[in-house]
Amino acid sequence: MKLLKLQRTMARAVMQPLTASEHMQRKAPDGRTMRSYASRFIKPNDRLTSFERLEIYNRQYWFRLFSAMSEDFPGVRSILGDRRFDAMCKAYLMEHPSRSFTLRNLGSKLEGWLQKNTKWAGKQQKLVLDIARLEWADIEAFDGEEKASLRTEDLAGAAGGNIRLQLQPYVRLLDLQYPVDDLLLAMRKDDEDRDFASNAFEEHRKRKRVRAVAKLKPGAVFLVVHRIDNSVYFRRIGAEEFAVLSALRRGKTLAKALDAAFRKSKMPLSELAASVQQWFQNWATLGWFCQPQKKPANS
Amino acid sequence: MPANKFNGFTDYGIGIGLRAPHYDHILTRKPVVDWFEIISENFMIDGGRPLQILDQILEQYKVVQHGVSMYFGSAEKANREHLRRLKDLVKRTKTPWVSDHLCWGSVDGRYTHDLLPMPYTFEAAKITAQKVREVRDFLEVPVAVENVSSYAEFHVSEMTEWEFLNEVVERADCGILLDVNNIYVSSQNHSFDPMTYVNSVPAERVAQIHIAGHSKYRKYILDTHDHPVIDPVWKLYDRAIHRAGHTATLLEWDDSIPSFNEVHDEAKKANKFLASSVLATAV
Numbered sequence: 001m002k003l004l005k006l007q008r009t010m011a012r013a014v015m016q017p018l019t020a021s022e023h024m025q026r027k028a029p030d031g032r033t034m035r036s037y038a039s040r041f042i043k044p045n046d047r048l049t050s051f052e053r054l055e056i057y058n059r060q061y062w063f064r065l066f067s068a069m070s071e072d073f074p075g076v077r078s079i080l081g082d083r084r085f086d087a088m089c090k091a092y093l094m095e096h097p098s099r100s101f102t103l104r105n106l107g108s109k110l111e112g113w114l115q116k117n118t119k120w121a122g123k124q125q126k127l128v129l130d131i132a133r134l135e136w137a138d139i140e141a142f143d144g145e146e147k148a149s150l151r152t153e154d155l156a157g158a159a160g161g162n163i164r165l166q167l168q169p170y171v172r173l174l175d176l177q178y179p180v181d182d183l184l185l186a187m188r189k190d191d192e193d194r195d196f197a198s199n200a201f202e203e204h205r206k207r208k209r210v211r212a213v214a215k216l217k218p219g220a221v222f223l224v225v226h227r228i229d230n231s232v233y234f235r236r237i238g239a240e241e242f243a244v245l246s247a248l249r250r251g252k253t254l255a256k257a258l259d260a261a262f263r264k265s266k267m268p269l270s271e272l273a274a275s276v277q278q279w280f281q282n283w284a285t286l287g288w289f290c291q292p293q294k295k296p297a298n299s
Numbered sequence: 300m301p302a303n304k305f306n307g308f309t310d311y312g313i314g315i316g317l318r319a320p321h322y323d324h325i326l327t328r329k330p331v332v333d334w335f336e337i338i339s340e341n342f343m344i345d346g347g348r349p350l351q352i353l354d355q356i357l358e359q360y361k362v363v364q365h366g367v368s369m370y371f372g373s374a375e376k377a378n379r380e381h382l383r384r385l386k387d388l389v390k391r392t393k394t395p396w397v398s399d400h401l402c403w404g405s406v407d408g409r410y411t412h413d414l415l416p417m418p419y420t421f422e423a424a425k426i427t428a429q430k431v432r433e434v435r436d437f438l439e440v441p442v443a444v445e446n447v448s449s450y451a452e453f454h455v456s457e458m459t460e461w462e463f464l465n466e467v468v469e470r471a472d473c474g475i476l477l478d479v480n481n482i483y484v485s486s487q488n489h490s491f492d493p494m495t496y497v498n499s500v501p502a503e504r505v506a507q508i509h510i511a512g513h514s515k516y517r518k519y520i521l522d523t524h525d526h527p528v529i530d531p532v533w534k535l536y537d538r539a540i541h542r543a544g545h546t547a548t549l550l551e552w553d554d555s556i557p558s559f560n561e562v563h564d565e566a567k568k569a570n571k572f573l574a575s576s577v578l579a580t581a582v
Contacts, residue, residue, distance in 0.1 A: 001455050003423050004374035007406040007415075014411055043452045045490065047518040053451040056519070061411050068412075098410040101368040101381040102340045145345035170346065230348035 001041060009041055014057045015097060017090050022062075024055035065093055068103045072139060073110065074191075075131035075184050078206045079124055079214075088120040104143070107136055127214055131180040134234075137172035137225040138184075141232045144170030147290035152281060154291075161255025165248050168290050172225040173246055177218035181234040183209060226288060235286075240265050240272070241279050245288075301544040305441050305474025306506035307395030311361065311547035313573070315566045318552070322352055324559040332563065334361040336549045337392070340368055343384040353391070362392045363507070363547070365476075366399035368410065369434060371444060371467075372417045372427045373403040382437050389438055396506055397434075398443040398476040401427065401464060416449035419456035419463035428470035435473060443474035443506040448484040448513070448522035460485065461499040474506030477543070479535040480522065480551075484513050487520045493531075497538050505543040510536055510569065511551040525554035527565050536569065540576040548573070 001009070012029040019025055028037030038050040045053075069089045070077055077085040096109045111132045114120065121128035146168055167173075186209050190202055222242035224235045237245075240261045247257035262272055283289060302310045312333035317325075324330070335356060342353050356362060369381065389397060402414040417423050435442040446464055458466070468475055477500060479493075486493035510533075512526030528536075528550070540546055550566035 001418075003418065003420070003426055004406070006418055006453065006455065007374055007403055010415065011406045011409065011411060014413070014415070015409070041453055041455070043454055045452075045488075050451075052518070056450040056521075057411075057413060057415065060413055064412055098412060099408050101378055101405075101410060102343065103412055104344070141347075143344040143347035143349060146347070227347065230351050 006041055013037060013054055014061045016058065017094065018059060018062050022059065024051065024058045065089070065106065068106050072107045073132060073135045075135055075180065075187060076128060078187060079128050079131060079210050080120065084120065091117065104139065111136060124214055126218060127178050127180070130176045130178045131184065133174055134176070134180050134184060134225070137174055138232055141170050141172050141225045141227055146170055149287035150284060150289040150291060152284040161253060163254050164251060164292065165254060166290050166292050167245065167249050168288055170227055171288050173242065173249060174223045174225065175242065176221040176223055178213055178216060179221055180213070181221070181223055181236070183213045185234070226286060228286065240267060240275070244279070301546045303503065303506065305396065305443055305504055306547060307441055309395045309547070311363070313566050313569050314363070314547065314549045315562050316549065316551050316553065317356060318556055320556050321559040326355055329359065330559065330563065332360060334363060334547070336363050336365050339364045339366040339385055339388055342388055357392060362394060364388065364392055364394040364397045366397065368404060368412065369399040370404045371399060371401060371430045371434070372423060373405050374426060375406060375408070377430055377434060382434065386438050389440055394440060396441040396443055396474065397438055398445055398507060400447050401444040401467060402447045414447045416447065416451055417463065418453040419458045419460060421457060421466070424463060424466040424470060428467050431467070431471035431473050441474055441506065443476040444468065445476035445478050445509065446481050448481040450488055450519055452489055459491070461496045465499065465501060468501065468504050475500060475504045476507045476509060477505050477539055478509035479539055480509065480511040480513060480528065480532050482535060483532045484520045484522045493535055494538060497535050497542070502542040505539070505546055507547045507549065508536065508539055509549055509551055523554055524551045528568070533572065537572045540572055545573055545576055
């Protein structure tokens with residue numbers, strides 16, 4: 001068997017989902033028995049059959065991926081529960097196996113996938129989508145690129161409605177329907193306190209927190225996931241401020257971004273002007289704007 | 300012999316893997332450590348805390364890069380994005396050499412994130428060596444390939460694992476990261492004499508040595524890096540450095556990670572063997 005064919009044959013078996021009892025399936029991807037499939041290319045030894053040797057890799061593959069997903073999406077796991085989360089991950093990973101050299105990107109398509117595959121969250125679909133978005137934004141904000149920041153004085157000198165301000169790549173803007181930022185922070189606090197409480201008590205406390213949030217009436221929460229000194233923070237902002245930042249992120253000019261934000265605003269004009277000044281001061285202090293990329297000189 | 304072209308003519312001592320639970324200890328206590336090995340993929344990112352910590356470490360320590368997903372043995376071509384990011388990191392760390400595993404793990408663009416065993420065939424050796432050369436030429440630093448622990452063997456194999464390793468490194472003219480724990484684990488899983496393996500490796504190509512612990516199950520041994528090094532592995536290490544000389548040595552401890560001092564103390568046990576290898580050379 002040539003190298004590529006052997007690798008395809010083995011990968012198909014390794015990436016095939018485990019049974020409910022976390023063992024390799026009896027049926028191979030090509031419909032034959034897995035015993036026959038495995039024995040075609042793997043040698044048995046005096047202790048293990050070909051099937052058992054292949055099963056070691058099959059189990060390692062899924063355990064590693066489940067572990068990575070659990071680490072990246074503890075909030076989604078808490079809402080769905082352990083068994084449903086694992087089943088959801090299995091379905092997601094069957095459709096979106098890793099195509100990156102790093103496990104960091106494993107959950108990059110989860111939110112979009114959950115939007116299409118509504119059965120996993122049921123009545124809690126919006127809550128699950130919110131927390132999946134927040135947890136992915138948290139990953140992006142943690143190790144996203146940071147460009148040279150614009151300072152307050154740079155912004156002052158950048159007057160003019162046609163300017164296009166660029167947000168730092170690591171800054172993520174989320175419009176949510178549930179206060180999942182509070183939920184996630186509370187869960188992290190619970191994990192920090194784990195030393196002082198039993199696992200069962202911790203799980204009970206997490207479930208209680210999830211139930212409390214799920215009972216809330218959906219309402220708009222505008223959140224910026226950003227970082228200061230390389231630590232990730234969640235900052236809630238108002239609708240108008242969020243609209244300006246979102247428009248800037250989409251590449252709108254400052255004038256258009258402000259116009260879009262204020263068109264629907266009920267804020268009095270005098271208040272808006274003062275607010276805008278304060279927002280820009282805050283954004284510059286937090287380093288959310290970066291130097292625009294220089295256009296190549298005409299030659 | 301230990302400082303050779305495969306490790307950039309360096310003479311590193313005993314290092315340990317740089318792992319997140321030890322960051323605070325290292326940055327605040329500044330312990331004396333010969334060098335740290337980093338998992339390249341953990342730092343092939345755009346920004347944030349991991350790179351900030353790496354830069355702080357680089358200010359005070361020597362760092363060597365070790366990868367887990369180059370998959371020299373995969374039949375498909377190397378991932379260009381992977382190579383580009385790896386080269387950026389090489390420039391940042393100024394690593395004297397780069398290592399990754401003699402295995403495969405991706406096919407048709409899908410990654411298993413595992414170190415899957417090679418079929419020991421001449422075709423596989425040729426493909427693997429070609430990729431090692433391409434990676435080395437692109438990165439412009441020496442490359443060392445590491446033997447992996449394995450749990451399966453293939454019908455198509457035409458040679459032993461050590462013959463395959465020799466075939467690849469000779470064809471690629473590259474270094475070896477000799478993992479004596481992996482040799483032990485595979486020897487138990489495939490019933491061969493681990494000392495034969497160690498004695499068959501071209502000593503002049505050994506750029507670095509890995510030592511680690513593992514977990515024993517009823518029918519096989521799993522390479523888990525979550526225990527101290529056992530005596531039979533120290534014995535293989537002793538033999539390896541008697542053949543290769545005072546070689547850069549690294550202890551891997553990746554799961555159930557104990558305190559920094561515990562890991563470092565375990566690594567420093569290698570000193571005893573290194574000292575005797577120096578004596579043997581002097582005599």
